[in-house]
Amino acid sequence: MKPLSEQELHNLAMNIVGRELEDAGYEFMGINSKKGKNPQFVCLKEKNLHFIVVRPVAYPQNPAEFDPALLHKVREHALKFEARTYYAGVGLSNAADQNLPVYLNEEYIVQYEGLIEI
Template sequence: MGKALTEQELHNLAMNIVGKQLESEGFEFMGVNSKPKKNPQFVCLKEKELHFIVVRHVSYPEDPNSYDDVLMGKMKDHAEKFNAKVYYAGVGLSNAKNQELPVYLNEPYIVAYDGLIAIEQ
């Protein structure tokens, strides 16, 4: 049995998954913050517009598309000062052999990620 990934390692994995998607969609990275509680994780430019992206890794069986309304409301208020758009990126990560087990280093895992969710108010 391998070593279970730490919270920080799971967060970094989620950020890599989201980062690759952003890169492929032409987002330009202005700032990256890999601390899980320091938001947003990504500050990007696309078509001269600023985007704030909050990334969270979500463990099975939680819904990766469900987010904290209070946190995202605060992010939306913060983003308005910069005329920025806000997105939530929830990345579900689970063990490929048994979803009840943790995700282990160098072992297969399942990703449940539906892309960015725009936060509107």
């Protein structure tokens, strides 16, 4: 069994959030899947620009908690474009044992409460 790398976990979290955004009618203007580059999504909805920062969060950490300094920096950048800023924390854990890593091709649990506006 191969645990997912940090980049693979990041991509999985982005896929989960991306599907939700698409279902909610967001139009993707830019997508940055490279870990450490922010924001991950720049979207348009109802003529409003949205910057969305996505983070995978390992069990037992709370996916709703974020780095205020990072989000403040992204928000300051977003304001220059009159964009709204959101955080999307996606909790990911192994379905068989939450203390184990998420493995490739194995079931996992998602804890995602949606976008948090900054």
